[in-house]
Amino acid sequence: MAKEIEASEVANHKSDESAWVIVDGSVYDVTEFLEEHPGGKKILLKNCGKDASDAFWNYHSEKVLKNVAEEYKIGEIKAGSKL
Template sequence: MSKTFEADEVKQHKSEESAWVVVDGGVYDVTEFLEDHPGGKKILLKNCGKDASEAFWTYHSEKVLQKTAAEYKIGEVKPGSKL
C-alpha cells in the first residue's frame, strides 16, 4: 500500500536536503537525483514542494515517469489536498 501525504507535508520538502515533487498526484523524493538530473538540480528545486505536473509533462514522456521516476516514488498526495 502506498503512503498518503498531506499537502502541508509535501510543501516542507523543497531544499537540497529533502526535495519532493508531485506529478499527477504521485509524490517523488528526488533528493538523491538532484545531481544526476540532466536539466540540472536548479529546475528540480524550483518545482519541489508543489505539483510539478505541468512542468514535468512539458519536457518528459510517460516513459520517464514509468522507468526513471518510479524508483523515487514514495506515495501519493491525499485526495483533495491543495498544493
C-alpha cells in the first residue's frame, strides 16, 4: 500500500533542499533530480509544492512517468486532501 500524504505537506516542499511535486495524485520527491532535469532546475522548482499534472503532461509522455519518475515516487495524495 502506498504511503498517503496530505496535500498541505507537499506544499511545504518547494525548495532546493526538498522538492516534492504531485502528478495525477502521486507524490514525487524530485530533490535529487533537480540538477538532472533536462528542462532545468528552475522550471521544476516552479511546479513543486503543488499539483503539476497539467504542466507535466504538456511536456512529457507516459513513458517519462514510468521510466524516469517512478523511482522518485514516495506516495499518493490522501483522499479528500486539498492544497
